[in-house]
Amino acid sequence: MLIKRAPMFKASEITDYRLYLNRREFMLGAAALALTPSVASAGAAPAAGQPLKAAKNEKFSLSEKATSFKEATTYNNFYEFGVDKEDPVKYAHMLKPRPWTVQVDGLVHKPKKYDIEEILRFPLEERVYSLRCVEAWSMVIPWIGFPLALLLKQVEPTGNAKFVEFTTLKDPEQFPGQKPNLFGGSAVEWPYVEGLRLDEAMHPLTLLTVGMYGQVLPNQNGAPLRIVVPWKYGFKSGKSLVHIRLTEEQPKTAWEKAAPQEYGFYSNVNPTVDHPRWSQATERRIGEFMRRKTLMFNGYADQVASLYAGMDLKKNY
Amino acid sequence: MPGAERQAPEREPEAGGRFRMSRRGRIALKAIAWVLCLLPLAVLIHLAVQGELGANPISFVTNWLGQWTFRLLLVSLAFTPLRILFGLAWPLQLRRLVGLFAFCYACLHLSVWVVLDHYFDWGEMWTDLLKRRYITAGMAALTLLVPLAATSTGGMVRRLGGAAWRRLHRLVYLVAVLAALHFLWLAKAVRSEQYVYAAIVALLLGIRLWDSVRRRLRRRRVPVTTRPSPA
Numbered sequence: 001m002l003i004k005r006a007p008m009f010k011a012s013e014i015t016d017y018r019l020y021l022n023r024r025e026f027m028l029g030a031a032a033l034a035l036t037p038s039v040a041s042a043g044a045a046p047a048a049g050q051p052l053k054a055a056k057n058e059k060f061s062l063s064e065k066a067t068s069f070k071e072a073t074t075y076n077n078f079y080e081f082g083v084d085k086e087d088p089v090k091y092a093h094m095l096k097p098r099p100w101t102v103q104v105d106g107l108v109h110k111p112k113k114y115d116i117e118e119i120l121r122f123p124l125e126e127r128v129y130s131l132r133c134v135e136a137w138s139m140v141i142p143w144i145g146f147p148l149a150l151l152l153k154q155v156e157p158t159g160n161a162k163f164v165e166f167t168t169l170k171d172p173e174q175f176p177g178q179k180p181n182l183f184g185g186s187a188v189e190w191p192y193v194e195g196l197r198l199d200e201a202m203h204p205l206t207l208l209t210v211g212m213y214g215q216v217l218p219n220q221n222g223a224p225l226r227i228v229v230p231w232k233y234g235f236k237s238g239k240s241l242v243h244i245r246l247t248e249e250q251p252k253t254a255w256e257k258a259a260p261q262e263y264g265f266y267s268n269v270n271p272t273v274d275h276p277r278w279s280q281a282t283e284r285r286i287g288e289f290m291r292r293k294t295l296m297f298n299g300y301a302d303q304v305a306s307l308y309a310g311m312d313l314k315k316n317y
Numbered sequence: 318m319p320g321a322e323r324q325a326p327e328r329e330p331e332a333g334g335r336f337r338m339s340r341r342g343r344i345a346l347k348a349i350a351w352v353l354c355l356l357p358l359a360v361l362i363h364l365a366v367q368g369e370l371g372a373n374p375i376s377f378v379t380n381w382l383g384q385w386t387f388r389l390l391l392v393s394l395a396f397t398p399l400r401i402l403f404g405l406a407w408p409l410q411l412r413r414l415v416g417l418f419a420f421c422y423a424c425l426h427l428s429v430w431v432v433l434d435h436y437f438d439w440g441e442m443w444t445d446l447l448k449r450r451y452i453t454a455g456m457a458a459l460t461l462l463v464p465l466a467a468t469s470t471g472g473m474v475r476r477l478g479g480a481a482w483r484r485l486h487r488l489v490y491l492v493a494v495l496a497a498l499h500f501l502w503l504a505k506a507v508r509s510e511q512y513v514y515a516a517i518v519a520l521l522l523g524i525r526l527w528d529s530v531r532r533r534l535r536r537r538r539v540p541v542t543t544r545p546s547p548a
Contacts, residue, residue, distance in 0.1 A: 277451060
C-alpha cells in the first residue's frame with residue numbers, strides 16, 4: 001500500500017522554505033552570531049526558522065531517533081490556526097512572534113512583563129522529549145528551552161499559589177482558527193487556557209520552550225514560547241503564551257470546558273485510562289509502521305509518578 | 318458485481334418511469350460514473366506513490382477512504398430525491414453502481430483498519446468494536462451494506478420480488494444514519510464538516526419522508542377506483 005520511493009535528499013536536509021525566503025536575514029544573523037559570543041548579545045531576538053544554539057542536556061534526553069523536522073512542522077494540532085493537521089503550517093505566516101511579551105503575575109511577589117528577548121537570555125538547553133498526543137500518535141522532538149521553574153522562581157510565588165494558568169494569544173487576525181466556524185461555534189473557547197499544579201510546573205522536566213531542532217521555534221509549533229510537559233498529553237502544553245498566572249484555584253482549562261467527561265485537568269499519559277471514545281493503550285510513533293505500547297506517564301514514570309502518590313488516576317484523568 | 322450489470326433489467330424497482338435513453342448513451346453515462354467513482358482511489362494511489370500522504374499516512378488513508386465511502390453513499394441516496402423534487406429519472410440508473418462503489422470503498426476503509434492500523438490484532442480490534450461507539454456504528458453500517466450489495470443483481474431483485482427487495486434496501490437509510498454517527502463520534506472535537514454530513518443525511522432522508530407522507534395523504538383523498546397504479 002505504502003509504495004514510497006527513497007527521496008534523493010533526506011527531509012532534514014532540505015532547507016526550510018521560509019528560511020530560504022529569508023536567506024539574507026539568515027546570513028546576517030549567522031554573521032552576527034559569528035561575531036558575538038551569544039544570541040542574546042547579538043541584539044534583536046532571532047525570528048522563527050533561524051538557528052538557535054543550545055547544548056544538549058543528556059540527563060533529560062531520550063536516546064531515540066528524533067521525528068523528521070518536516071513531519072514535526074507539518075503535522076500539528078494547533079486549533080488557533082485551524083482544526084486540520086495541515087492548517088498550522090498553512091497559516092503559520094499570519095502569526096507575528098516578534099515583538100512579543102508575556103505577563104507573569106497572579107499570586108507572586110514580583111509580577112513581571114517579560115520581553116521575548118529577556119526570555120531568550122535564560123540558559124537554554126536542548127532536550128529530546130517524547131510527545132504523546134491524546135489522539136494516540138507520538139513524536140520525538142529535540143526542544144530548546146529552560147525549566148519553567150527558573151522563571152517562576154524569579155517572580156517568587158506566594159504561599160497561596162497552588163496552580164499555574166497558561167493563556168495563549170487571542171487574536172483572530174493572527175490565528176484564523178479563532179474565527180467562528182460555519183455554525184458560529186468553535187471547537188474550544190478562546191483564548192486557549194491550560195493549567196498545571198504548581199509542583200508540576202516546578203518539576204525539572206517542565207520546559208519553557210523557545211526552539212526545536214536547533215532553530216528558533218516555528219510559528220506552527222507555538223512560537224515564540226510554549227510549555228512542554230512531556231508526561232502529559234500534548235494539548236496540556238500551551239503554545240504562543242501571552243500570560244502565565246499563579247492562582248489558588250484550579251484553572252478551568254479550554255478542553256475541560258469543551259468536553260469535561262473526555263479531557264480532565266491532569267491528562268497524564270496513561271495507557272490504562274482510555275479516552276471515552278478510543279483506547280490509549282497503544283500509539284503510532286510518526287514514521288513507524290507498527291503501533292507501539294504507550295508507557296505510563298509517557299515513559300517518565302520514574303521522574304513524575306511521585307507527584308501523584310495516593311491519587312486515583314482513573315478519577316483524576 | 319460489475320458483471321451483473323449486463324443482465325440487469327433496464328428498470329430498477331422504484332425507478333419510476335422508463336428512461337428514454339439510447340444504449341450508447343447509457344453505456345457512456347455508466348463509463349463516466351465508473352471513472353468518477355474510481356478517481357478518489359486513483360488520486361490516493363498517486364499520492365502514495367509520490368510519498369505525499371503526510372506524517373501519518375495510515376490515518377490519512379483511513380480518513381480518505383472513509384470520507385469517500387460516505388460521499389458516495391450520499392450520492393447514491395441523492396438520486397431518489399432528485400426524482401421527487403425535479404422529476405429527473407435518468408440518474409436513477411446510476412444508483413446501484415454508485416452504491417456498490419460506496420460498498421467497495423467501505424471495504425477498503427475496513428481493510429486499512431484491520432491490516433495497516435491494527436495489523437491483525439484481533440483482540441484489540443474486538444475490544445474496540447465493543448467499547449468504542451464510533452467503531453460499533455461504523456462496523457454496523459458496513460455489515461448492513463453486505464446484504465444490500467449481495468442482492469444488487471437483477472437476478473436477486475427478481476428472486477426477492479420488487480416489494481421485498483425495496484423493503485430490504487431501505488436498510489440503507491439506517492446505514493446513512495450510522496455513518497453520520499460514526500463520523501460525529503470519532504473526532505476529538507466536532508467540526509463543521511461532521512455537521513454538514515449529518516445535515517445532508519437528514520435532508521436526503523427528510524425529502525423521502527415528506528414525499529411518502531404527501532403520497533399517503535393524496536391516496537387517502539383519491540377514491541380507490543381511480544388510484545394510480547404504483548409506479
